[in-house]
Amino acid sequence: MNYYLGIDFGTSGARGIAINQQQTVVVQVNYSFSNQINHNLGAYWQQALYSLLEQIPLVVRKQIKAIAINGTSSTVLLCNGAGNSIGESLLYNDDRGKLLIDKITNIAPVNHVVISATSSLAKLFWYQQQSFFQQAKYLLHQADWLGFLLHGKLGISDYHNALKLGYDVDNFCYPDWLQNLSFSELFPQVLAPGTPVGEVTPEICDRFSFPADCIVCTGTTDSIAAFLASGATQPGEAVTSLGSTLVLKLLSKKKVAASQYGIYSHRLGDLWLTGGASNTGGAVLKHFFSDRELQELSPQINPNPVSSLEYYPLLKPGERFPINNPNLAPKLSPRPDNDLEFLHGLLLSMARIEALGYGKLQELGATKLTQVYTAGGGAKNFSWEQIRHIYLQVPVIAAKNIQAAYGTALLALKAI
Template sequence: MPDDFFGGLDFGTSGARISIINFKKELKYTNSVSYQYGFKNPNSWINSCEKLLDNLPLDIKKNIVNLAISGTSGTLTACTLRGDPIGEAIPYDQACNENKILIESITVGEDHLQTPYSSLAKALKLIDKFGENIILRHQSDLITGWFLKDWTYGEEGNNIKLGWSLIKESWPKSYLKTSWQKCLPLIIKSGKILGQIDTDLAERFKLNKKILLVSGTTDSNAAFLAAGLGDEEGLTVLGTTIVVKKINKTPIKEKGITTHRVSNKWICGGASNAGCGILSQFFSDLEIKELSRQINPSKNTSLNLLPLNSRGERFPVNNPFLEPILSPRPVSDSLFLHALFEGLARIELKGWEKLYELTGSLPKRIVTTGGGSKNPQWRAIRERIINIPIISCKKTTSFGTALLAINAK
């Protein structure tokens, strides 16, 4: 009797990854692809999903029983009522300042929505551009809909930045009076079975026709699940952006902070606009690895870079006008990389200080996931600057998403 398999697909900034696990949570298969048309183009997400499905070995295709999808939190796209993406998505790190006054008037007391990075700000911009005869979906919800050929649903965590309240289990009352409420998804808790894969799609990719789609989560929550974090540990995701998260007894409502609920715990934290993205702007992955070997992590470069991926910051400060500082650039590439690592470690430190201010405690140990987590020199620099022991977790975000698929109800 062949194993049943559980799949997790994660849509990040640099590409998409799939992990297939069995009931014992053993990783049976993984693969990743980068986006063909760039991150902002939703057809890239669909196209990379198709490539990942095409490349699955047949025995896996036939024995996947549950599938869950995660994606970047706060990347919103407009679609036709039939789920076809319209134009480019607005990515999580793009500030939309256009409807500030309207947003303040409909989100009184909801500070986390009153930022130009909220999905609400992006939703209003998309409605201004494309009208109200559209639906608005985040990355994870769009792809889940693509598998079902039904775009009705939205997963709770992915929609917090759009205004969904995990506590009240509703949209803000002020939305009821708007004409655009119909553009929002019907919210479902994470880890719930939504329905069976579309038959034509299953046939096209030779997949088990009985695959059940499970409502997924955000990329950072999936990383949290993969890391299996303890109450006294913190999570740092070193992906295109740096995300810091810790468990807290109560939710926190503040600009730049998101409170999610994962495995019945409140997970508080924030995502910077700085991260590995800036490394990729200057160096290939191989160059990063080789140049890192020349770095002495115990030394301080005394260069004070602020390595934001672009203008504007979400967390630890929420300022859409903050400019990156990338000069002076030393002649030595390894010295420059060293200084970038230090600048990123200082941003992470400020993140932890901000969470200390809001929660009253620091983690005893930091678990790190994401592309940057495999770098030992960066880890040592981070330990020197942050002064908290750090370990790397080899499990990927899509592995965490696959865990949701196992535990589906």
């Protein structure tokens, strides 16, 4: 039997999922991150990675043919020529680069995705001002560096992770305005996600009893891995994530970008994964209802009759997608005395915003919506699914799998 291993480094923990050739999960292992890590994140990730590998039963490990790893987008570190991490690793949401944004605005095209306090490029500009920068040989994303620990090759990334460094996915190169920077030699070489990089090193092979020809591939980011896991593969298919926020991703033949709405596209083979994130979502539901109340009340909602309540559910002012208005006020009134009616109004309003979001992506040129897979905490709400179907006018179904590690295991399977 051949197995394929996907490893997900997410925001709260790391997971590993091994699948067989039929894409069935054979093993799942987890590692929860401690809240108390404040130094040497690199060493901590290495420990997490090795712990995951050790938890996989030996009989499975011995038959793993390919491994791929995903990390959180824009989580980066510097390392020296020996691959040792230097200075601090910077997490996806670290915005210390905000004071250097002007430097990026001066060189990058207007509205480019790197013009953000948390982009990998902003982090690199921050690194440049640190004393340890002199020792740096490579800037790597979390997934690149973890891959290196297994295959031993430094300076290799994929074009999902490299998007927020400024890599040009249309032309498969770093644009001139990046190449002209004094530190451009630190940039990793960029390959397609899921490209075989090399076999596991002899040390890793011995330590974990992998087959000697086990291949390690380039990875992806956690949110793209979750999309891959959903089962969506065709242009027009989309995944709505009903988590704390409402995140839409639509697979399209045409690339779509509108940074004022926070919309950009990742390349996915010959297609484009386009999407946007609204500030409405489960966090607003959670503010008013416990998970248990949501579970008890939702089935009592009749999805068909339209409620007169038109909300824009937000916890604080400000929205970017599908309406770009940093001052947009939350609209949560009138609030009926009856909780069921209130919940009905909230679910309808979020369904309306979801439909507006897909409308916006299509208006900007994305392929026509044909089917929506649902992921996140709200995916288990059948009444909401029916309401959303009425607004979206296309089939709405649960995602095949919602685990990023599963999507990354598919990437490893397809690499062979």
